[in-house]
Amino acid sequence: MRDARMLLRALGVERAVLEDVRWERPEVAVQALVVRVRPIQRESGRCPDCGRRCPRFDRGDGVRRWRAPNFGLAKAYVEAEAPRVQCREHGVVVQRAPWARKSSRFTSVFEDQLAWLAVRTDKTTLANLLQVAWRTVGAILERVAESMRRVRDPFEGVTRIGIDEVSYRKGHRYLTIVVDHDTGRLLWATPGKDEAALRRFFDELGPQRSARIRFVSTDAGSAFLKVVRERCPNAKHCLDPFHIVQWATRALDAVRRTVWNQLRRTGQKKRAKALKGARWALWKNHGDLNPAQQLTLANIERDNQPLFRAYLLKEELRSVFQETDSALAKRTLDDWLKWASRSRLLPFVKLARSIRQHRVAIDDVIDHGLSNARLEAAATKLRLLTRLAFGFHAHEPLVALAMLRLGGLCPALPSRP
Numbered sequence: 001m002r003d004a005r006m007l008l009r010a011l012g013v014e015r016a017v018l019e020d021v022r023w024e025r026p027e028v029a030v031q032a033l034v035v036r037v038r039p040i041q042r043e044s045g046r047c048p049d050c051g052r053r054c055p056r057f058d059r060g061d062g063v064r065r066w067r068a069p070n071f072g073l074a075k076a077y078v079e080a081e082a083p084r085v086q087c088r089e090h091g092v093v094v095q096r097a098p099w100a101r102k103s104s105r106f107t108s109v110f111e112d113q114l115a116w117l118a119v120r121t122d123k124t125t126l127a128n129l130l131q132v133a134w135r136t137v138g139a140i141l142e143r144v145a146e147s148m149r150r151v152r153d154p155f156e157g158v159t160r161i162g163i164d165e166v167s168y169r170k171g172h173r174y175l176t177i178v179v180d181h182d183t184g185r186l187l188w189a190t191p192g193k194d195e196a197a198l199r200r201f202f203d204e205l206g207p208q209r210s211a212r213i214r215f216v217s218t219d220a221g222s223a224f225l226k227v228v229r230e231r232c233p234n235a236k237h238c239l240d241p242f243h244i245v246q247w248a249t250r251a252l253d254a255v256r257r258t259v260w261n262q263l264r265r266t267g268q269k270k271r272a273k274a275l276k277g278a279r280w281a282l283w284k285n286h287g288d289l290n291p292a293q294q295l296t297l298a299n300i301e302r303d304n305q306p307l308f309r310a311y312l313l314k315e316e317l318r319s320v321f322q323e324t325d326s327a328l329a330k331r332t333l334d335d336w337l338k339w340a341s342r343s344r345l346l347p348f349v350k351l352a353r354s355i356r357q358h359r360v361a362i363d364d365v366i367d368h369g370l371s372n373a374r375l376e377a378a379a380t381k382l383r384l385l386t387r388l389a390f391g392f393h394a395h396e397p398l399v400a401l402a403m404l405r406l407g408g409l410c411p412a413l414p415s416r417p
């Protein structure tokens with residue numbers, strides 16, 4: 001009796017009674033452990049949707065199997081009868097298995113372990129270690145994310161949000177994402193980048209919680225603005241510092257292209273070629289440059305003053321949104337505007353003009369200390385994630401993985417709460 005309980009506990013099977021244990025497939029070196037159980041009395045005959053006790057309907061498809069965490073080197077399975085019950089609300093359904101999520105052929109503990117690994121390791125490691133197909137992984141992640149959402153409300157206490165779009169699958173498809181400015185957590189991700197996508201977020205958030213939102217940041221001229229005004233009556237709208245820095249990066253790239261074209265036209269092929277490879281050195285944040293990129297940058301400083309000036313302008317604008325003293329940040333921005341206007345670099349002259357146009361909204365961002373770093377970090381991580389999730393054919397598993405990894409929904413490792 002005590003051994004039976006210990007075995008079930010070791011496999012993470014709860015609220016069950018052990019009926020039989022056996023080894024299967026005697027022809028292979030490492031056999032599979034099959035543990036036959038039934039739900040404890042109090043758990044049997046319940047509807048998987050509402051948990052209500054229901055009358056038995058029939059025996060369903062008979063015995064069913066769920067994959068459990070490995071028993072040492074052997075695969076392990078939980079086996080049980082899976083009769084159908086008749087719920088007055090949900091109709092005829094297979095009764096709830098206390099050790100597994102609805103419609104899953106894996107135990108909850110196995111799924112939690114898999115989700116924990118999926119947010120920390122790569123696809124091949126995970127699939128090999130747990131011996132599951134990648135397709136199955138996607139379905140499991142969706143189930144885990146969904147059930148964690150019911151346990152931990154990700155929207156609780158949210159008052160300041162940032163809305164953005166991220167491309168995946170080499171820019172062909174988009175996700176609309178919502179980030180909590182205070183915790184840096186991903187709150188929501190959904191396919192598409194239109195008003196309908198954002199409306200789905202506010203539908204889920206509900207009118208009461210929407211009314212509690214005080215700040216919403218988006219890109220300038222975003223398609224989301226209309227929905228924000230409609231659904232968040234009490235929110236102040238600001239521009240995302242992340243996007244303002246992106247404008248500067250674009251201006252810098254325009255300068256680089258002009259310089260490159262000039263060099264090519266005047267036959268300085270070698271210098272033009274060097275510049276083409278310089279794109280990343282110019283784009284990256286200065287602190288993130290590797291030694292080779294630092295050298296590239298030093299060469300640009302020596303050979304190409306206009307381009308180096310453009311680079312400094314980009315970095316200086318970025319520093320405005322990293323300054324924690326808002327008065328100092330605004331003074332730095334004033335100086336930056338003068339500098340950019342006189343830079344004789346057309347893209348930056350234009351950029352200074354549009355920043356002046358949006359100055360009120362930008363000062364709001366500075367006053368309320370919306371962190372550029374957080375949105376930037378979330379967007380970067382999400383892009384990395386899309387690479388991991390590349391093998392998924394639909395967006396649902398990608399969204400689930402994003403929520404588990406960036407939304408704080410990942411379950412703790414079973415047995416280590």
Ligand SMILES: [Zn+2]
Pocket residue numbers: 047048049050051052087088089090091
């Ligand atoms: Zn029911």
